Amino acid sequence: MTVLNVISALFLLAGAGFCLAGTVGVLRFPDIYCRLHALTKVDNLGLGLVVVGLSLEAGSWATALKLFLVWFLVLISSAFTCQLIARAALRRGVGAWGGSRES
Amino acid sequence: MHELRTGVAFFLFLTLLAGLVRVIRGPTLTDRFIVAQLFGTTGVGVLVLLAADGDRGALRDVALIFALLAPVTVVAFVRFALGDAPEDAREEPRR
Numbered sequence: 006m007t008v009l010n011v012i013s014a015l016f017l018l019a020g021a022g023f024c025l026a027g028t029v030g031v032l033r034f035p036d037i038y039c040r041l042h043a044l045t046k047v048d049n050l051g052l053g054l055v056v057v058g059l060s061l062e063a064g065s066w067a068t069a070l071k072l073f074l075v076w077f078l079v080l081i082s083s084a085f086t087c088q089l090i091a092r093a094a095l096r097r098g099v100g101a102w103g104g105s106r107e108s
Numbered sequence: 109m110h111e112l113r114t115g116v117a118f119f120l121f122l123t124l125l126a127g128l129v130r131v132i133r134g135p136t137l138t139d140r141f142i143v144a145q146l147f148g149t150t151g152v153g154v155l156v157l158l159a160a161d162g163d164r165g166a167l168r169d170v171a172l173i174f175a176l177l178a179p180v181t182v183v184a185f186v187r188f189a190l191g192d193a194p195e196d197a198r199e200e201p202r203r
Contacts, residue, residue, distance in 0.1 A: 010109055013109070014109070014112055017112060017113065017116050017157075018116070020116070020153070021116045021119050021120060024119075024120055024123050024150060024153065025119075025123050027123075027146070028123040028124075028126050028127050028146065028150075031127060031130055031142065031143065031146055032126065032127070032129055032130055037136065037138050037139055037142070040130075040139065040142055041142060044142055044145055044146055044149075047146060047149050047150065048149045051149070051150075051153065052149055052152060052153050055116070055153050055156065055157065056156065059113075059156055059157065059160050062109065062160075063160070068165070068168070071168055071172065072156060072168070074172065075152060075156060075168070075171050075172050075175050078172070078175035078176055079149055079152060079175045079178070082175065082178050082179035082182075083145075083149070085179065086145065086178075086179050086182035086183075089182055089183065089186045090138060090141070090142060090145075090182065090185075090186065092186075093138065093185075093186045093189045093190055094136070094138045096190055097136075097138070097189060097190070099136055099138060
């Protein structure tokens with residue numbers, strides 16, 4: 006176990022934590038807009054931290070760059086698709102959370 | 109490190125299965141669809157984790173394709189959810 010291994014492991018575990026938080030958010034948050042917020046945490050930070058952790062010990066620059074390209078694509082697509090889904094939900098008349106708990 | 113990567117990949121797979129509960133509970137079509145989005149991202153995470161071991165680097169290319177095609181499904185869903193009418197024909201007054 007080198008220092009790099011430990012740092013990489015920490016990044017991987019943090020990424021897994023964000024993925025768990027995002028899934029719990031999608032399951033527990035009260036309305037679609039809150040759930041979208043939790044969902045984009047998985048896209049941005051969950052996958053991002055996993056990619057950083059993996060690229061630290063990827064071995065070659067080409068592999069690390071490809072990993073970051075994957076993250077970059079997911080980042081862009083999550084930014085646009087979150088907007089699209091929220092807009093579609095709004096057009097379909099899905100109301101925002103009013104403050105009371107769902108039944 | 110191999111064990112940790114496999115363990116994290118398995119953990120991500122478990123969170124993916126937990127996300128299925130939202131598909132069952134709904135309540136709206138959009139709620140069910142955002143789980144598909146969650147599946148896409150978590151699936152990409154699982155793939156890049158598994159690609160780090162041995163000579164399975166091809167899985168990284170699969171993850172790349174997944175990341176490229178995920179927005180296509182969303183655009184298709186939004187077109188479906190809003191109907192096929194052209195955008196400007198059904199534009200509601202801005203609030």
